[in-house]
Amino acid sequence: MGISFVAVILLWHAWDYAADPSGDKDCSPAAPPVAASGPTINDVSCLNPTPIDSVVSVREVEDIRQAFAVARARGVKVSIAGARHSQGGQAFAARNVVLDMRAFNRMTLDESTRVLTVQSGATWHDIQNRLHPRFAVKAMQSTDVFTVGGSISVNAHGMDHQAGSVGRTVRAMRVMLPDGSMHTVSREQEPELFRLVVGGYGLFGVILDADIEVTDNAVYRSGREIMDYRSFPAFFTDRILHDQTYRLMYGHLSTAPQSYLREMLVYTYQQMRTAVATIPPVGDVSGVRLRRLVFNLSKLGSVSMRMKWWAEKHLEPRLESCPAGESDGGLVSRNHPMHDSVPYLMNRLAGETDILQEYFIPRERFEEFIDGLRRITLANRANLLNASVRVVHREDNFLSYAPEDMFAIVLYLNQTTDERGNPRMAQLTRELIDLTAKTGGRFFLPYQLHYTAAQLRRAYPEIDAFFRAKDKYDPGHVLTNTFYNKYGPLILAQ
Ligand SMILES: Cc1cc2nc3c(=O)[nH]c(=O)nc-3n(C[C@H](O)[C@H](O)[C@H](O)COP(=O)(O)OP(=O)(O)OC[C@H]3O[C@@H](n4cnc5c(N)ncnc54)[C@H](O)[C@@H]3O)c2cc1C
Incomplete structure (x- = not known):
């Protein structure tokens, strides 16, 4: 492409290229708006418009229990959504009730132990505003827009090459299973459930809150x-x-x-x-x-x-x-x-x-x-x-x-x-x-979700056991997402 041609394009589009977003991004025709009379949801990629049953904005623990009860009564499944920066529908699925966790974001800091107890809908941005100037997050992604629940559920990592991933900084979590039972999980208490929920893509329980180690804002x-x-x-x-x-x-x-x-x-x-x-x-x-x-x-x-x-x-x-x-x-x-x-x-x-x-x-x-x-x-x-x-x-x-x-x-x-x-x-x-x-x-x-089931299994030989563990913690397979709906049947059928 010649330089003058590029210059013309640059000038022509300069405004659009710098402008703030104005509403939802248009990703048609690859992802045309869903023709549905009910609510729809998407993620930050804008490529996954999905018709859903409903969204429950979670503010209290009781909202989650209620949502499970309503979903059970209606015979629909449940997904958990944070900031929806995952890009393959991991935070929702077609026809599901979606728990929007973002307003569930209270936190308390114990300065003597340097442990922050934080509800899972809080973002790192919220947390930094609370911790600054004395303390700082130990492990998170390289940017601050993500929720604690979404970050633990993918076991996110970032710029701190010493601290390792978010999961390593979690001392304990309170998790609600789809039957409404509450579990405190850690490396010592119910360690299997802890290991499943960290990097568990919201398939085993709802993380209510977590005790997270913080560090000095040096x-x-x-x-x-x-x-x-x-x-x-x-x-x-x-x-x-x-x-x-x-x-x-x-x-x-x-x-x-x-x-x-x-x-x-x-x-x-x-x-x-x-x-x-x-x-x-x-x-x-x-x-x-x-x-x-x-x-x-x-x-x-x-x-x-x-x-x-x-x-x-x-x-x-x-x-x-x-x-x-x-x-x-x-x-x-x-x-x-x-x-x-x-x-x-x-x-x-x-x-x-x-x-x-x-x-x-x-x-x-x-x-x-x-x-x-x-x-x-x-x-x-x-x-x-x-x-x-x-x-x-x-x-x-x-x-x-x-x-x-x-x-x-x-x-x-x-x-x-x-x-x-x-x-x-x-x-x-x-x-x-x-x-x-x-x-x-x-x-x-x-x-x-462009990979094949064979590629998934080759990368993650534990995937069969991971999906099968749902039978123990979520026997009704109530918690689902687009990832599970696509690969669960393919993996478990083999
Ligand atoms: C621009 C960009 C930059 C990124 N940078 C990094 C990076 O530096 N490092 C990195 O590791 N990753 C990175 N990611 C990936 C990101 O960490 C994940 O997509 C993360 O899940 C996003 O958090 P979220 O709050 O948006 O979660 P969501 O996308 O809303 O949810 C992700 C998963 O977590 C589950 N979940 C959410 N809340 C809960 C809860 N309370 N209880 C149980 N399950 C829950 C959902 O069901 C879903 O399966 C990046 C992604 C983007 C788009």
């Missing part, structure tokens, strides 16, 4: 290094892994054509010995329209993608805000980089949407996976917007994505919503899952 010096992707595993092992002063770390791989999945920016946050007198408040993300414009323009092709990578390498370090001081030395409190609600990822563009995928790879096979990823995404002409690298540890929940210490490769991809968009994304996903299997890895389950 001051970190932020740093960044540019390197070849092949250097990253050794960099991580030699510099970061055993140095406890590095408290947060993640990488971005280039998605620009000249250095595509070769060049890498590694972001580090190192704890300071000296205290900082005052930590400023955490505020909303600034420059939302500019960030959205740059991000959306990068979808247009190689010129704008080059500009985005250039800006990340050379412009962002100059613009970086250093809320805890030393604008050129980069001091931030832990809460600052983690307090990001990514409003710039939401847009009003029609006919397209952004999709997340995530692959967990044994650390020593990182290079091999990235080489395969480059080959497959180029062959499929995938519109790869971001590729991040994070660190995960061996997780011992029932359906674990990390049976050993691994790197997580997180992809943000743009797809069209015309008739070719979904089949192309399905093809790409299946190829990447095969690559992951070849490199001894697993794929993350909160995303689109």
